[in-house]
Amino acid sequence: MTRVPDAGFPVEIVAGVPVVTTCEEIDVTNAARLRAVLLEAAARSHGTLVIDMSRTQFCDTSGIHALVSAHKRAQAEHGEVLLVINTATVRRIFAITRLDQVIPHFESLEQALEAAW
Amino acid sequence: MAWEEIATDRTGNAAPLLDLTFDSGTLLTLRGEVRACAIQSGFPEDRAGDVVLAIHELAANAIVHDGGAGRLRIWKLTRALQCQVDDGDLMRSREAETGRGGVGGIRPSSASSPASVNPLPSEKGHGLWMARQLADQVRTLSGLHGTSVLIAFDLSR
Numbered sequence: 001m002t003r004v005p006d007a008g009f010p011v012e013i014v015a016g017v018p019v020v021t022t023c024e025e026i027d028v029t030n031a032a033r034l035r036a037v038l039l040e041a042a043a044r045s046h047g048t049l050v051i052d053m054s055r056t057q058f059c060d061t062s063g064i065h066a067l068v069s070a071h072k073r074a075q076a077e078h079g080e081v082l083l084v085i086n087t088a089t090v091r092r093i094f095a096i097t098r099l100d101q102v103i104p105h106f107e108s109l110e111q112a113l114e115a116a117w
Numbered sequence: 118m119a120w121e122e123i124a125t126d127r128t129g130n131a132a133p134l135l136d137l138t139f140d141s142g143t144l145l146t147l148r149g150e151v152r153a154c155a156i157q158s159g160f161p162e163d164r165a166g167d168v169v170l171a172i173h174e175l176a177a178n179a180i181v182h183d184g185g186a187g188r189l190r191i192w193k194l195t196r197a198l199q200c201q202v203d204d205g206d207l208m209r210s211r212e213a214e215t216g217r218g219g220v221g222g223i224r225p226s227s228a229s230s231p232a233s234v235n236p237l238p239s240e241k242g243h244g245l246w247m248a249r250q251l252a253d254q255v256r257t258l259s260g261l262h263g264t265s266v267l268i269a270f271d272l273s274r
Contacts, residue, residue, distance in 0.1 A: 025145060028141065058173075061244065088163060088166065096251070
């Protein structure tokens with residue numbers, strides 16, 4: 001069976017900011033798990049959260065929904081979600097769904113962490 | 118290009134480039150097969166990515182909303198790549214009619230339970246919406262026995 005590899009979504013605190021690293025493929029088989037991880041991380045950090053998608057090669061609309069949920073939760077806590085995106089496929093779905101105009105995004109983790117301050 | 122032309126073109130050259138059944142456990146494989154198909158048909162990387170995303174969204178729809186599994190066929194026509202996703206309900210009703218099981222390719226794994234997919238309460242329309250943004254033509258056929266979505270990507274672009 002070729003499931004999406006369950007690498008999980010590790011959370012690390014870097015310079016005081018939680019950084020969630022997403023795996024290579026995000027789709028309906030793991031998007032709910034991603035959403036749960038993101039909401040928990042946002043709750044713990046009073047809203048501000050970096051999501052590092054630099055390893056992600058594919059993300060579908062269920063993944064987008066998870067990110068939107070995190071974004072809304074962060075806003076409710078007066079924080080924000082900052083994304084790291086540097087693959088063409090992820091940029092593409094962000095552009096089509098206009099999420100690139102809603103959530104701040106950066107080419108590198110360093111840039112995102114700078115913005116978190 | 119009109120759908121009538123596509124239909125005629127298809128009957129003249131009916132063998133699909135790809136014909137597989139899928140469920141939540143085989144979505145990753147489906148994406149790999151679709152990408153290979155698109156590249157083989159001459160699409161550049163970024164357009165092939167669009168083909169993969171559009172078909173994935175329709176397949177995910179079929180899994181989450183319409184029966185847990187489905188069937189994908191892709192035909193290479195003279196001017197377009199035409200893709201058809203049949204939902205699980207349609208597949209099962211056809212099997213019941215013909216007395217045959219699924220076609221060659223990947224069989225739906227009966228071991229994957231609905232619980233293995235944790236769908237967000239996303240709306241069913243989102244998958245179709247995404248297909249409409251990406252494909253050159255989209256058509257849905259709904260009947261008593263299930264739904265088919267047909268999308269086409271012009272080869273000339």
